Every structure is written in structure tokens, then in C-alpha cells.
Amino acid sequence: MxxxxxxxxxxxxxxxxxxxxxxxxxxxxxxxxxxxxxxxxxxxxxxxxxxxxxxxxxxxxxxxxxxxxxxxxxxxxxxxxxxxxxxxxxxxxxxxxxxxxxxxxxxxxxxxxxxxxxxxxxxxxxxxxxxxxxxxxxxxxxxxxxxxxxxxxxxxxxxxxxxxxxxxxxxxxxxxxxxxxxxxxAKLDFNLLQSLHREELKSISLWWKDLELEDKLCYVRDRIVELYFWILGVYFEPHYSCARMITMKVIALICILDDTYDVYATLEECRALTDAIQRWDTKSVDQLPTYLKYFFLKLIDTFKEFEDKLESEDKYRVSYLREMYIKVASAYLKETEWYAHDYVPTTFEEHLQTSLVSVGIPMLVCASFVGMDKVATRAAFEWVISIPEPVKASALISRLMDDITSSEHEKKRGHCASTLDSYMKEHSTTKEVAIAKFHFIIEDAWKTMNEALLKPTNVPIPLIERVANFTRMDEMIYKYTDGFTNATYLKKYILLLFVQPFDV
The missing domain is CATH 1.50.10.130 (Terpene synthase, N-terminal domain)
Incomplete structure (x- = not known):
């Protein structure tokens, strides 16, 4: 073939x-x-x-x-x-x-x-x-x-x-x-790629299984196939296989962190975990309960694995990824404190200062650069951690679409006030009016994304394409429902891409 x-x-x-x-x-x-x-x-x-x-x-x-x-x-x-x-x-x-x-x-x-x-x-x-x-x-x-x-x-x-x-x-x-x-x-190429993607999915599933989540972290959602589908939307080409696997593990570790803060850990445990992540030192493990010790050590080991995979001149990339992971953990803690104290940020902008980080897009974009070739320079990492306009636009689209479709479910799950709550509070308006405004903001953010892809660009287009592809993925997952939490929503797409080849 x-x-x-x-x-x-x-x-x-x-x-x-x-x-x-x-x-x-x-x-x-x-x-x-x-x-x-x-x-x-x-x-x-x-x-x-x-x-x-x-x-x-x-x-x-x-x-x-x-x-x-x-x-x-x-x-x-x-x-x-x-x-x-x-x-x-x-x-x-x-x-x-x-x-x-x-x-x-x-x-x-x-x-x-x-x-x-x-x-x-x-x-x-x-x-x-x-x-x-x-x-x-x-x-x-x-x-x-x-x-x-x-x-x-x-x-x-x-x-x-x-x-x-x-x-x-x-x-x-x-x-x-x-x-x-x-x-x-096209048919032959699709089938060949499907075979490669199935092998990658098998490999990442074994890694996920080896984490022993059912025994150690039983509260974590088992969405490894859906997560791989998500990252496949960011890049599917064979030459991005290494980058894809790194990004895949990062998004899985973020999913674990999200579920820990949202549904299981106490406020004091969240504070202890955030402090340990900020220190990024195995000596910090003593302050954690047993289940979080296990997760924290797995986190450290996985990032060390990333460094080992990279060439010596590229190992610095993991330090940027670590910085972004720390920012996400800090944002999760702030939202946990909002929930614990029944606090609703008084303005939409106040909420976004935290939730544009907690949505994970800036960190995941950074992760998507780590395993790429020489196009991902130190300047590119400096660019992404500054959360420039296209990354901010992508995060904004993700945050607002997610909140439109999942805010009611998240509240039942024990989540803090959403951007919708802050917007309604600030403007003394209804949810319907807020949602209409959010759709306008989303369309405006797409225009920012389109502008960022026009030459000359601040960083190479292959990097900005990762940002755009994360946004396309969010457009699909959150357009009508929370497609990540509602596992059946993505099933038909997963079957098309991973199970059903073309007759040739």
C-alpha cells in the first residue's frame, strides 16, 4: 500500500x-x-x-x-x-x-x-x-x-x-x-493514517492504564479516547506523531488535575497540591495526602520523560510547559476558592483573568509546540506564554462556548460561577441576553484568529495553525453540548476516524 x-x-x-x-x-x-x-x-x-x-x-x-x-x-x-x-x-x-x-x-x-x-x-x-x-x-x-x-x-x-x-x-x-x-x-492515505492513529491510541491507552487510576484516582473521568480525538484535531500528520503523543499526555494530566480540584479534593488539599506544583520538587510530596502524592510524582515523572525524549538543545521547552502547568493549577485553585466562598466575580473581565488560563488553551498550545521540529523556537515559546491575541482569542472562544453549553451541568458537579454568571451580575441582565452577547464575542474572536493567520505573522504559520486547530476542535465539541463530558456525543466521529476504513 x-x-x-x-x-x-x-x-x-x-x-x-x-x-x-x-x-x-x-x-x-x-x-x-x-x-x-x-x-x-x-x-x-x-x-x-x-x-x-x-x-x-x-x-x-x-x-x-x-x-x-x-x-x-x-x-x-x-x-x-x-x-x-x-x-x-x-x-x-x-x-x-x-x-x-x-x-x-x-x-x-x-x-x-x-x-x-x-x-x-x-x-x-x-x-x-x-x-x-x-x-x-x-x-x-x-x-x-x-x-x-x-x-x-x-x-x-x-x-x-x-x-x-x-x-x-x-x-x-x-x-x-x-x-x-x-x-x-485519498482513500489509501486515510487508511494508512487510520492505522497509525490506532497504534498511537493503543499506546496512549496503555500509558493511561498504567497510571492505575481506578485504584489510585477513582474519581477521574475515563476519557482517553475522546482526549486523543481532541489532539488529533490539532495535528493528524505522521511527522507530528511525537508532538501528538506529548500533547496527549499533557491534556490527560490536565484532565486529572481538573477533576481533582472540581469534584474530589478539599480546599486545603487543593492548596497543598497547588503549592507542591509551584515548587515542582519531589520533596514537596510529604505535605500531600496519599492519593495526591501518587498523582504529583506521576506528573513529575511524565515531564521528565518529555525532557528525555527531546534533543539536548530542545530540553528548555519543558520549562515553558512547566510554567504554564503551574499557571493552570493556580487558576484552578482560585476557582475552587470562588466556589468554597460562594463568590461570583463582579465583572466579566475579572472572571476572564482567571478563566482564560483555567480553560487550558494557552497551556495546551504551549504543549503542542514541545514535540515539534525547529519551527518551534525559544521565541515561539516566549510568544505563547505571553498569551498573545490569537491564543487569547482561542481561549476566549473555548471558555465562552464551554460555559454556554455546560454551566448548568458544572454547577451540579460542584463548579464555581461561570462567565455567564459574572456577565449577568455585571450587566443586570438575563441568561438569554448574556448568551446572545457571548455569540457576538465568539464571532469577533474568530476574526482575530483569521487576522493572525495572514502574512506576515509574528511566528511561523504552522504554529498559529495549532492555535486555530484547537479553536476548531472547541467549535465542534461545545457547539451544541458539552461533548467531552457527554461521551456519546463524540462516538460517531470516533468510529469514523478510528474504526471504519475505506474499501480500496
Missing amino acids: EQKVEELKEEVKKKLRSITDLHESMNLIDAIQHLGIDYHFTKEIDEALDHLNNAELKSFDLHEVALRFRLLRQHGFRVTADEFNKFKDDKGNFAETLSNDPKGLLSLYNAAYLGTHGETILEEAISFSRIHLESIANDLKPPLANEVSRALVTPLPRRLKRLEARYYISDYEMEDKRDDTIFEL
Whole structure:
């Protein structure tokens, strides 16, 4: 199978290099990205998009114009949204004749979700295209009907790449103008990756089992498969295997810490554990009860294991990760004290000073850099621990979506006041009004994320992509429910990615 994949990859590379027609090139790149095999052709796609950016696309076809915009924006090019003005009528509205072009509307809808602050025309495009897509969705036939259905749930720029590949491979089989070379490659590549991911999941499950949580920490949620699915959304490519396994163990250790503070430890035990974590010294273990001694020593050992895996010049990375873990533990303690004293932060901003850390995103982004190649420099770690705008935006989206869907459940579980509680207290308003405001803040934060991915960037794009992928993962897990606590919610996606291969 591996040999066949290499042969097909060479064929696709030749196609990408030889195509001169802009329309044909865009459609091929779009299909390759949808199918999840674009990571094999980074150089060829970069060259093709450089050419596309410098060439003039003389087109009044909505699909083609929107596709060009999306492909270039996704790759960091600062293309203008003014190109869409040509599709407006003399009153400044999008022309109603576009309602007869479902493919064009879908392309416009997906492209518009790459908007940044101040791009009003893209906000108008979302509203216009969504209204018309919803009105015609039931009249469409597959595969377009399937693509529209997925887009109306989650627009393409916010979807998980692995899941999109899984769905689109099935859709692509129904395409009239299917390219059989990339179709065959996509199926083979998906199956090979699935085998690798299953092996990683087996390995991490054995590590989890060796922690002996049922005996030592019986209160901890057993969500190791769901956690691996989470990190797979951050990076799925084979060359990130080491980074993935490190991040996987970190998120598992955070899950244990979260459950310890939330549902089991007393306030005094939480304080003792926080103090031990801040000292990061095995001598601190004597102040802890037996069950926390066990966890603390496992924590120290696991971080030492990370250091041992890294090259000597990269071992410093773990010190940044340790710093972020300490910050999360301190934030958990503060929230535990809020709960113990029945305290509701008086302002939304006061709450966020703690909860943007406790949500874990800044620390997990830092963790995702630890096992990466030389692109993750010391400057990159300094960048992430400062919680820059894109990391803050990701944490904000995660925090607010989590609180919208899980605040009632968390209260029953013994959790502190949520951001919703603080917002309602500060503004003397209802939960419904607060949720509406949160959705507005979430959309604004996505614009910050989109801006961060445009060139030139403060750190290399592969690092900012980790931040964006964490955000896409949260978009999926917390969109309608607390998909992590509600284990059945993710089951169908887990089966698609880990259990069900394609027939080849």
C-alpha cells in the first residue's frame, strides 16, 4: 500500500506542476485539501497559490471568485474582499439572481467566514448566502446537498480537517468530474493514517492504564479516547506523531488535575497540591495526602520523560510547559476558592483573568509546540506564554462556548460561577441576553484568529495553525453540548476516524 501511495503522490505532483489553467488549478487544489492529502504537496500548492495570487482572474462566476478568495486567504494572502462588490446590485445588496447558483452560494458562504475586523461585505455575504442556502437545501442532491448540510452546521474554515476528509471522500466518489488519481490516493492515505492513529491510541491507552487510576484516582473521568480525538484535531500528520503523543499526555494530566480540584479534593488539599506544583520538587510530596502524592510524582515523572525524549538543545521547552502547568493549577485553585466562598466575580473581565488560563488553551498550545521540529523556537515559546491575541482569542472562544453549553451541568458537579454568571451580575441582565452577547464575542474572536493567520505573522504559520486547530476542535465539541463530558456525543466521529476504513 505504501508503494502505491508514493506512486500516486508523484502523479499528483506532476499534475500540480503542469497545470496552467487557473480555474483547473484552483479546483484541483480545493479537492486535494478537502480530501485531506494536501500535507503531501505543500511545496507544489504554495507555488501554485503564489502564481494564483499574482495572476488576474477575469471571472464573474461567483464560485470561482469565492474559491480564489478562500484558497488565498487560507494560505495567508491578504486578498481584498472588494472583489465581491461585482455581485451587488445598484442598491448595494447582493443580487437576488445569485440565489439560483447553489454552488456559488456555498463557496461565498465558506469564503466569508475567513473575514477579519471591518470587512462588512463578508458579514453581509454570510447573511445573504445562509438565507438562500437554507431555503434550497432540501431541493439539492448529493454530493452538493451533503456539502451544504455540513456548511450550515459548521462553515468549512472552522471544520476539523480529518472529519472533513472522511466525509468528502465519500462525497467525491459521486462527483461527475472526479479525478481518480487523487480519489484513490485519498482513500489509501486515510487508511494508512487510520492505522497509525490506532497504534498511537493503543499506546496512549496503555500509558493511561498504567497510571492505575481506578485504584489510585477513582474519581477521574475515563476519557482517553475522546482526549486523543481532541489532539488529533490539532495535528493528524505522521511527522507530528511525537508532538501528538506529548500533547496527549499533557491534556490527560490536565484532565486529572481538573477533576481533582472540581469534584474530589478539599480546599486545603487543593492548596497543598497547588503549592507542591509551584515548587515542582519531589520533596514537596510529604505535605500531600496519599492519593495526591501518587498523582504529583506521576506528573513529575511524565515531564521528565518529555525532557528525555527531546534533543539536548530542545530540553528548555519543558520549562515553558512547566510554567504554564503551574499557571493552570493556580487558576484552578482560585476557582475552587470562588466556589468554597460562594463568590461570583463582579465583572466579566475579572472572571476572564482567571478563566482564560483555567480553560487550558494557552497551556495546551504551549504543549503542542514541545514535540515539534525547529519551527518551534525559544521565541515561539516566549510568544505563547505571553498569551498573545490569537491564543487569547482561542481561549476566549473555548471558555465562552464551554460555559454556554455546560454551566448548568458544572454547577451540579460542584463548579464555581461561570462567565455567564459574572456577565449577568455585571450587566443586570438575563441568561438569554448574556448568551446572545457571548455569540457576538465568539464571532469577533474568530476574526482575530483569521487576522493572525495572514502574512506576515509574528511566528511561523504552522504554529498559529495549532492555535486555530484547537479553536476548531472547541467549535465542534461545545457547539451544541458539552461533548467531552457527554461521551456519546463524540462516538460517531470516533468510529469514523478510528474504526471504519475505506474499501480500496
